[in-house]
Amino acid sequence: MTAGLEEGKSMSNTKLPPANSKLPDESKALNGKLIQIDHLVRIYKLGEVEVHALRGVSIEVTKGEFVAIMGASGSGKSTFMNILGCLDKPTKGTYILDNIDVGSLMRDELAFIRNKKIGFVFQGFNLLSRTTALENVELPLFYSSVTNKERKERSIEALRKVGLEDRIYHYPNQLSGGQQQRVAIARALVNDPSIVLADEPTGNLDSRTSVEVMEVFQKLNELGITIILVTHEPDIASFAKRHVVFRDGKIKSDKINANPRIAAEVLKTVPSIEEEDEA
Amino acid sequence: MKILNIIIAAFRALQRNKMRSFLTMLGIIIGVGAVITMLAIGQGAEYSVKEQIASLGTNVLIIFPGSQQQGGLRVGAGSMTTLTEDDAQAIRTDCPAVAYVSPGTRAGGQVIAGNLNWATGIEGVGVEYAQIREWNVQYGEFFSDQDIKGSAKVCILGRTVADNLFPDSDPVGQNVRIRNVPFKVVGVLTRKGQNAMGQDQDDIILAPYTTVLMRLSHFPYLRQILVSATSSKNIEVAQKQITELLRMRHKIARFEGDDFTIRNQSDLANAATATSQILTILLASIASVSLLVGGIGIMNIMLVSVTERTREIGIRMSVGARGRDILTQFLIEALVLSLLGGIIGIIIGVAGSKVISGIAGWPTFITAFSILLSFGFSIIVGLFFGFYPARKAALLNPIDALRYE
Numbered sequence: 099m100t101a102g103l104e105e106g107k108s109m110s111n112t113k114l115p116p117a118n119s120k121l122p123d124e125s126k127a128l129n130g131k132l133i134q135i136d137h138l139v140r141i142y143k144l145g146e147v148e149v150h151a152l153r154g155v156s157i158e159v160t161k162g163e164f165v166a167i168m169g170a171s172g173s174g175k176s177t178f179m180n181i182l183g184c185l186d187k188p189t190k191g192t193y194i195l196d197n198i199d200v201g202s203l204m205r206d207e208l209a210f211i212r213n214k215k216i217g218f219v220f221q222g223f224n225l226l227s228r229t230t231a232l233e234n235v236e237l238p239l240f241y242s243s244v245t246n247k248e249r250k251e252r253s254i255e256a257l258r259k260v261g262l263e264d265r266i267y268h269y270p271n272q273l274s275g276g277q278q279q280r281v282a283i284a285r286a287l288v289n290d291p292s293i294v295l296a297d298e299p300t301g302n303l304d305s306r307t308s309v310e311v312m313e314v315f316q317k318l319n320e321l322g323i324t325i326i327l328v329t330h331e332p333d334i335a336s337f338a339k340r341h342v343v344f345r346d347g348k349i350k351s352d353k354i355n356a357n358p359r360i361a362a363e364v365l366k367t368v369p370s371i372e373e374e375d376e377a
Numbered sequence: 378m379k380i381l382n383i384i385i386a387a388f389r390a391l392q393r394n395k396m397r398s399f400l401t402m403l404g405i406i407i408g409v410g411a412v413i414t415m416l417a418i419g420q421g422a423e424y425s426v427k428e429q430i431a432s433l434g435t436n437v438l439i440i441f442p443g444s445q446q447q448g449g450l451r452v453g454a455g456s457m458t459t460l461t462e463d464d465a466q467a468i469r470t471d472c473p474a475v476a477y478v479s480p481g482t483r484a485g486g487q488v489i490a491g492n493l494n495w496a497t498g499i500e501g502v503g504v505e506y507a508q509i510r511e512w513n514v515q516y517g518e519f520f521s522d523q524d525i526k527g528s529a530k531v532c533i534l535g536r537t538v539a540d541n542l543f544p545d546s547d548p549v550g551q552n553v554r555i556r557n558v559p560f561k562v563v564g565v566l567t568r569k570g571q572n573a574m575g576q577d578q579d580d581i582i583l584a585p586y587t588t589v590l591m592r593l594s595h596f597p598y599l600r601q602i603l604v605s606a607t608s609s610k611n612i613e614v615a616q617k618q619i620t621e622l623l624r625m626r627h628k629i630a631r632f633e634g635d636d637f638t639i640r641n642q643s644d645l646a647n648a649a650t651a652t653s654q655i656l657t658i659l660l661a662s663i664a665s666v667s668l669l670v671g672g673i674g675i676m677n678i679m680l681v682s683v684t685e686r687t688r689e690i691g692i693r694m695s696v697g698a699r700g701r702d703i704l705t706q707f708l709i710e711a712l713v714l715s716l717l718g719g720i721i722g723i724i725i726g727v728a729g730s731k732v733i734s735g736i737a738g739w740p741t742f743i744t745a746f747s748i749l750l751s752f753g754f755s756i757i758v759g760l761f762f763g764f765y766p767a768r769k770a771a772l773l774n775p776i777d778a779l780r781y782e
Contacts, residue, residue: 183695185695185779206699206700209694209698209699210697212694213696214697224691224692224779226692228393238697240382241693241699242697246382285696
């Protein structure tokens with residue numbers, strides 16, 4: 099398992115070609131598949147009643163992809179996201195992340211995978227209140243063996259990637275919603291994960307800030323980071339390069355978005371709030 | 378997660394809720410402070426009881442002659458004429474566990490000095506009486522071996538007698554008449570106050586036992602022999618040695634009873650010490666109850682804290698905290714609370730017992746034992762009452778924890 103993780107880490111450090119080009123080199127290593135999911139089933143038991151949240155989902159995700167998962171509430175996309183994030187285990191089926199069969203791991207091993215391979219971004223930001231941006235970003239590194247010095251350096255670097263290097267000692271309540279979400283993104287990035295999972299990351303943000311956050315995701319994706327985004331807003335999904343639609347616990351459609359919108363360009367056309375006020 | 382980082386994080390978490398953390402600690406502070414103060418007072422009381430008993434002379438043995446039996450009539454203890462000066466001499470030379478011996482007899486009578494008179498008891502004693510009773514003269518001096526041998530008519534007055542017969546003048550060197558026998562006063566004893574039974578111990582006159590036997594009681598046998606063991610631990614040994622010696626000297630057959638009785642005060646001493654120890658234990662256990670209540674306070678607050686921070690726990694788990702990381706975190710928070718409370722409690726307990734001993738004038742003793750005890754107790758309280766909430770936190774399901782509102 100350790101060997102697999104080492105490999106995964108060196109992978110994420112390698113320079114990747116621009117995201118839009120196909121990835122011929124990657125297909126040799128690890129079959130090119132970062133995530134391999136086969137006939138995934140998840141059944142909840144609510145007393146006597148069995149709820150079939152996922153009824154056989156199969157999907158593969160290649161490194162460097164930007165996937166939007168869409169679907170109405172109750173379609174099973176949240177359950178799928180929880181399993182993808184190693185917060186939950188499938189009832190049946192296999193889930194292989196970075197050559198590790200995650201479905202068979204124990205609780206503590208799952209925590210280890212979450213720490214090393216997965217970065218979460220939530221709808222409600224989920225930052226620790228009364229804790230500075232820097233300390234929030236440092237949090238995953240507390241649970242890996244990293245020296246205090248390295249922890250701080252890497253956290254500042256992650257905050258720089260999301261453009262918050264001048265806000266590192268601010269508390270969440272001193273930051274705007276968009277800034278808080280960027281702190282959360284920095285926290286997701288700090289441990290060089292294999293995938294970043296974003297669960298409705300723009301759900302609590304206004305439209306312009308949403309686009310700003312999507313711009314951050316697009317930039318990260320250009321750096322080669324695999325992003326899986328759950329959203330029910332077609333607007334937001336249009337920034338992703340692949341659309342997967344869930345319905346009734348199954349994948350209804352899985353299409354490449356040939357022309358994703360570029361957030362940076364959209365921002366030029368959307369006036370900032372201050373400008374709107376002036377107008 | 379490194380332990381130092383966890384401790385720092387625990388302090389930060391407690392800092393975020395200063396008032397609540399302080400109130401939680403207050404339970405432990407009061408508990409530990411109370412335990413320390415109560416132990417200090419209890420041990421102080423034990424000390425003063427021991428001190429008082431030592432002044433009675435815990436290593437003193439009193440040998441009485443046995444009771445006389447004539448037909449069916451038994452006369453009281455001390456009526457038999459079995460103890461002699463030679464017995465006293467033999468005890469002194471043949472019993473290694475014996476330190477001092479004072480043969481004794483007693484007479485009562487009216488004492489006259491000038492135009493004043495006073496009825497009191499006259500104790501005929503040996504020179505070593507002063508060592509045995511740890512009772513010295515305040516003015517003048519004790520009579521000598523020479524006075525004993527020569528049956529000198531000298532005496533030493535107790536303070537009550539001295540105050541009554543010589544209210545305005547120095548009695549040393551003056552004469553008193555005891556039952557018409559003139560005695561020269563050579564000394565005045567220090568004040569001893571009341572004994573355990575409330576009798577005035579200073580209402581006494583000491584004279585050489587030889588003089589009292591010859592001039593006052595006209596009775597050639599000793600009424601008692603006062604003996605002190607070399608230490609209070611040797612009391613039993615001394616008692617055994619004296620018994621064997623006297624049985625041999627009095628030619629008592631194996632199955633016959635002793636013709637003397639030996640009394641000691643260790644029973645009294647033991648009872649009094651046991652009483653004060655019970656007092657200490659009682660005080661400490663009452664104080665421990667408040668420590669227990671303090672511990673429950675910690676558990677209560679930690680449970681509230683776990684519920685309040687469910688989302689934080691979820692976040693930590695989602696970024697890779699294992700159950701045991703969460704367990705350690707909350708356990709250390711509980712420990713920090715109880716340890717800080719314990720340290721402050723020790724300071725307050727020490728200060729409190731100083732104040733009490735200052736105001737009430739009681740002796741108080743703070744021992745390393747009581748500090749270690751309460752410190753250890755507060756660690757145990759922290760671990761014990763912190764474990765349940767910490768475990769509850771560690772077992773949370775990350776998905777539910779993240780969704781918790």
